[in-house]
Amino acid sequence: MVQQRRESFLGELLRMAEQNRQLSDQVKRMLRTEVSLRASQERLDNQVRLYRQLYELGRRFNAANDIEAILDRVMHFCVYELNFSRCVILVRSQDKPELTVRMADGYYEKRDRQRIHELRLPLDEAALEPVLSRGEQVVCPASCVDASLTALGGKIGMGEYVVVPLGGEPNTPSGLLAVGNGEERVRYFTRIVAEGDALVGLANMAGQATSAIKNVHSYQVMSASEQKYRRLFESSRDAHFISTSNGELLDANQALLDLFGYSREEILTIEVDQHYVHPAERLRFQEELERAGSVRDFEATLETKSGVMMDCLLTSTAEVAADGRPLTYHGIIRDITERKRAERLLADYSKTLEREVSERTQELRATREQAVAANEAKTAFVASMSHEIRTPMNGIIGMTGLLLGTDLSPSQREFAEVIRGSAESLLTLINDILDYTKIESGKLDLELDSFDLRQCIESALDLVATKSEEKQIDLAYFLDKNVPPGIVGDLTRLRQILLNLLSNAVKFTDSGGVLLTVASDQDPGRDGRRGRHLHFAVCDTGIGIPSDRVDRLFQSFSQLDSSTTRKYGGTGLGLAISRRLVNLMGGEIWVESDGIPDQGSVFHFTIPLQPATLEKERSYLTEVQSSLEGKRALIVEHHSASRGILRRLLTTWGLKTRDTKSLAKALEWLQEGETFDVAVLDAPTGGARGSLSATEIQKIHATGIPSILFSSALRRNPDLRKMKFSATLTKPIKPSQLFDALMGVILGDTVSDVHAESQRQKKSVFSGPPLRILLVEDNQVNQKLGLLLLEKLGYRADMAADGLEAVAAVERQPYDVVFMDVQMPELDGLEATRRIRASHAIASRPRIIAMTANAMEGDRERCLDAGMDDYITKPIRQEELASALRRCWEQELL
Incomplete structure (x- = not known):
């Protein structure tokens, strides 16, 4: 029984103990919950206090009108509210790619203060890349192992820190804010913790400061602009005004006050309408301004305080509301009274001047017409004189040319050459005068x-x-x-x-x-x-x-x-x-x-220089020739210029040359055993030296060297004519002739005497196909000359004395060529050509060649426009006549 009670008691004790344990655990949980709630409440209270501080700080930022004041508040907030031991503000340098310290706090040692204020950070500082290029925070807690971040911390004297952008745009800040603690970590300073309240508050504060800095900067710019505008407004010489749409003046500058004679207080009490002399002008100005939004240079008559009437120019622009209603008008008034008075005087003077100019113009027109008539008369006179002089000159030069082609005694030939030379000189003089006349008249x-x-x-x-x-x-x-x-x-x-x-x-x-x-x-x-x-x-x-x-x-x-x-x-x-x-x-x-x-x-x-491509370019004259390359040439030329030209030409073609001005020196080289493939020779003339030169040339020729002799030496030394040279050339030296002669000598071909050949060509009868020719010429001497020249070329021609006879002759029988004079009685050559062209089909038309003494500017074009095919001027030379005929039968072949 006792045992049972004992066991029951023990069981009760155990239950009570378990209940006590459970109760104790419950009490502990309640205590922990209370602590957590108190911590949360404290953190919440801190956050509320922080946001209240941020709100108050933002209000003060918005009220600030100075950037320095904003930065001071930033520093104070970081050190005393966020509880960081150190704070640094850095800004971009104006002239270098670096950041410099604008403000710093928490550096109490003199050495630390000096070091931080001397700090220069390059813009490419690795640790600052996120904040400078992307606007992101850079956080370096005490546990950071990033080398670039710790290196930056050493430069700014902080063991742990955070950097945020300050000012400018998000991706391009104008400055940076760095806050943190020194390497000695005092326990009551705020620690750098990612996502902590301090960092959130710091970012929020930096954003508000950036906005405030922008606002201050905008305000400063706007204030400066307003001050500048005000200075311009007041200092302008033009009269400026600002008024409402109802005509009430809001502002006026000093120039407007001076213009109208009012004080500032007086003019602001007067409506704009009262200044207009003519109300209708005010109404038209207002309507135009409301319709277009602006008016420029509107003329109106305004009245000053003293009653003086002014002519003015008004320019105005309307400032409108969002719904299009005009709010204010900004305008300018310019006094143009003196200008209008001057314009009236100028208008009166202009009428007088126009009358005088008209009279003077009529006089000048009459004078110009007289001058033009005189110039045309002069041109006609020069053309007429040219024609009249060239006509007999044609006979003189042509006949003397034919005379020189006959067998004459030496004295007769001399007389004939004097006549031809004098005629050629006279023709040159005539041509010079004609050219000068053309140039002076601007017709060339x-x-x-x-x-x-x-x-x-x-x-x-x-x-x-x-x-x-x-x-x-x-x-x-x-x-x-x-x-x-x-x-x-x-x-x-x-x-x-x-x-x-x-x-x-x-x-x-x-x-x-x-x-x-x-x-x-x-x-x-x-x-x-x-x-x-x-x-x-x-x-x-x-x-x-x-x-x-x-x-x-x-x-x-x-x-x-x-x-x-x-x-x-x-x-x-x-x-x-x-x-x-x-x-x-x-x-x-x-x-x-x-x-x-x-x-x-x-x-x-x-x-x-404008280069052109020729149909037949003689490029061989400037290139090395394989058939001449390496050949040796002896050059004897007593003139240094010609000797140098010969040397350069032969060297260009690949020959090896040795040159001298002395024939004796050349003989000395030959006697010493030098060998040459060709010799190019000329010699001085006159007296004993000329005879000696001939002897020396004969000695060189006797050595067997193929020799090219200049024909001038041949003509000056008759003894040399008995010798047979490989070739003779004329002077001046012509590369193409020299090249042909060298190729003939080196390759063993027969080379003709260039000079003699050219003379023979001049004397030879022109060889061309048979042509039926009509010569139209009114001057008897020129008729005879033309027939003789054509006969020399192997042709017979029919004669016509004027244009009418020419037209009739062409109608009677067909002709291949018509040589047509231009200036003739009855019917001139131009009209005769037109009639022939009009009456014949293209296939049966003769080729008409102008043969005229008209050699003025435009004469050739007039002949061709009339239908002529070619044009030659008097005096007519046999070579020109032959060339014209050659062009005729070449055209027939085409």
Whole structure:
């Protein structure tokens, strides 16, 4: 029993103990819950306090109008509210890619303060890349092992830290905020924990500060703009005003007050309408402003305080509300009273001036008509005189040419040559005067065609070659290797310029020589224009030109002095015409001379270069030839310029040369055993030296070397004519002739005497197909001359004395060619041509060739426009006549 009670008691004790344990566990759980609730409550209270602080801070940020004040509040909040031991604000440098310290707190040691304020962080600092380029936080807790983050912490003196963007845009902040603790971890400072309340509050505060900084900056910009506008408004000389849409003035600048004579207080009490003299003007101004939103330069009459009426220009723009209603008008008023008064005076003066100008214009028109009539009369007179002079000149030159083709005694030939030379000189003078007249009247047009530059130069040299040979002076030319063989330009006018310069050089040179060189360069001309040019230079060893007389050279009808005219003759037109032609071509011309006799002068001119492709380019003249390469050539030439040209030409073709000016020296080389494949020889002339030269040439020839002799030496030394040379050449040296001669000598072909062959060609009868020819000419001398010239060419011709006879003759029988004079009685050549063309089908029409003394500008075009096929001018030369006939039968073959 006792035992049972005992066991029951023990059981009860155990139940009570279990109940106590359960109760104790329940109490513990309740205690833990209470602690957790208290911690949560404390954290919640801290968060509430933090957001209240952030709210208050944001309110203060918004009230701030200075960036420094905002940054001070940022520093204070981080240190005293967020409880970080250190805080640094860094901003971008204005002139370097780096960040500098703007503010810092928590650096109490002098050394730490100095170090942090001297800190410079480059923008490419690795640890700052996320915050600078993406606007992300950079967090470095005490446990961080990232080397770049810990390195940055060392620079800013923080063992743990966080960096957030401050100011600017999200991806390009203008500054950074770094907060954290020093390496000595004081336990009551806030620890850097990711996602902690402090970091959230820091980010929130930085965002508010950034917005506040932007607002302050915008306010400062707007304030500066407003101040600038106000300064402009007040300092403007124009009268500015701002008014409501009802006409109430809101503001006015000092210029407007001065203009109307009111004080600021007075003018603001007066409506705009009261200033208008004419209310209708105010109404039209208001309607236009409401319709278009702005009005510019509206004229109105306004009244000042003192009652003075002003003419004004009004310009105004409306400021409108979102619904389109006008709110205010901003306008400008300009006083144009004086201008309007001046305009009225000017209008009165203009009427008077118009009347005077009209009268003067009528006078000028009458004067101009008289001048035009006088100029046309002068042109007609020059054309008529040209025709009248060329007609007898045609007979003189043509007949003397025919006379020289007959058997004459030496004295008769001399007389005939004097007649022809005088006639040619007179013709040159006539041509110069005609060219000068064309240039002065502006009627000279340049032709643009492709042509062979070397042929142009050689044809000009041929025309002065006879004179240079008579004076026993050297005449040569050289083209630089970079000069294109073909160019585009006016062949005739370029040849005329060259002929003028070469003729003068030969005329004023008594000993030595004349050398023409042509080069191409990219240098700017004397006038500064850049581009590729052809540079021509004519160098002589003549009398020279004193420097004080150079400026007279290119003037019309001007020479160096009267003694020059008496001794050498000439009109003084050649250089003036050359200068005008060069200028027309877009080039320039000048002269260089020291004025020392026998040292001569150099005439230069340049023209723009436009290369052209020729149908038959002689490229072999500038290339090494396999058949000539390695051959040895002996050059004996007493003129240094020609000797140098021969050396360069032969070297270009691949020959090895040895040259000298002495025949005796050449003999010495041969006697020493030197061998040559060919010899190119010329010799000085005159007296004993000429005879000795002939003997020395004979000795060289006797060695058996194939020799090419210049025909000038042959003509000057009759003894040499008995010898048979491999070839003879004329001067000036022509590369194509020299090349042909060398190829013939080296390859063993027969080479004709170039000079003799050319003479034979001139004297030979023209060989062409049979042609039925009609000659239309009213002058009896020219009739006879034309028939004789055609007879020399192997043709007989029918005659017609005027245009009517020509038309009738063509109607009677068919003709292949009609040589048509232009200026004839009864019916001129132009009208006769038109009638022939109109009455014949194309297949049966004869070729009509103008053969006229009309050589003025436009005469050729008038002939071709009338239906003629070709054009030659008087005086007629046999070669020109033959060329015209050749073109006829070549056209028939086509």
